[in-house]
Amino acid sequence: SIPYTAWRRLQTQSGISIHGTGQANQGNKEARDRPTCESDLFKNNDAERDTDNLPVLALAWDRKVFILQLLNGELNAQVAWDLDSVACGIAWLEWQMVVVLTSNNQLCLFTKEGVEVERVTINSEEIESNGATIYHTYFMNSFGNPEKAYHNAMAVRGATLFLLGPSHVWRACLLPWQDRIKALQNAGDWMGAFHIAMEVYDGRACGVTGLPKSLDVVQEAVVPALLELLFAYIDEAFAYLLLAFGSPPSVIAEANAGADVLGSNITKELKEQ
Secondary structure (H helix, E strand, O other): OOOOEEEEOOOOOOOEEEEOEEEEEOOOOOHHHHHOOOOOOOOOOHHHHHHHHOEEEEEEEEEEEEEEEEEEOOEEEEEEEEEOOOOEEEEEOOOOOOEEOOOOOEEEEEOOOOOEEEEEEEEEEEHHOOOOOOOEEEEEEOOOOOOEEEOEEEOOOEEEEEEOOOOEEEEOOEEEEEHHHHHHHHHOOOHHHHHHHHHHHHHOOOOEOOOOOHHHHHHHHHHHHHHHHHHHHHHHHHHHHHHHHHOOOOHHHHHHHHHHHHHHHHHHHHHHH
């Protein structure tokens, strides 16, 4: 097997959205089932902050991932975890998220501590025959057989990942926290949307971008979005109830208008407080 490496880009924090000529199917993990992880944005300890600014190397080799830190001219292993299939590439999205491309055409998003946040499977008719990314076979293994090497098939710009396929380019990116909540809401996963919103409010969100560095500022920005999500959920719940009892559309419109007035009053009261 061939190792793949990526140095961490030292910049601000950043599930995954994937675009291409094919379709992207999310794996088995639901958004609300994603593990909670502690964000490094709100650490006040200067020593920990200095440690986070040290160069870090992510290494994927066969079914293993290593996070190595460069300190005093030596690479020290920080954490390691196993994959369920062979790695074909690795990259950093922003400074705390690691994405691994596997041989079964999956993108696995991890925190730098090795906690899996999300998994996406790339599907299209072309992939079934040619694979998701290009490769070469110039390297030989110890038995003299050619090995598939996927180097230079993956590139990163900020929180966006580009994969070079046989006939097109795939793009995967970390969504801003507002878009992440909206995507879950549009998919009908209300509990997942509330879960992400509360994690953002508590400063424990992973796999999102666009968060301020101060927890107080984050909470101030999240409250309106959280209230809007709550009122939208109430509107939809009452609409389903009214339809179930056979209420005419005019009654449903009046109920939604009443919910909007209630939401405006609550928002006004919160602002006054």
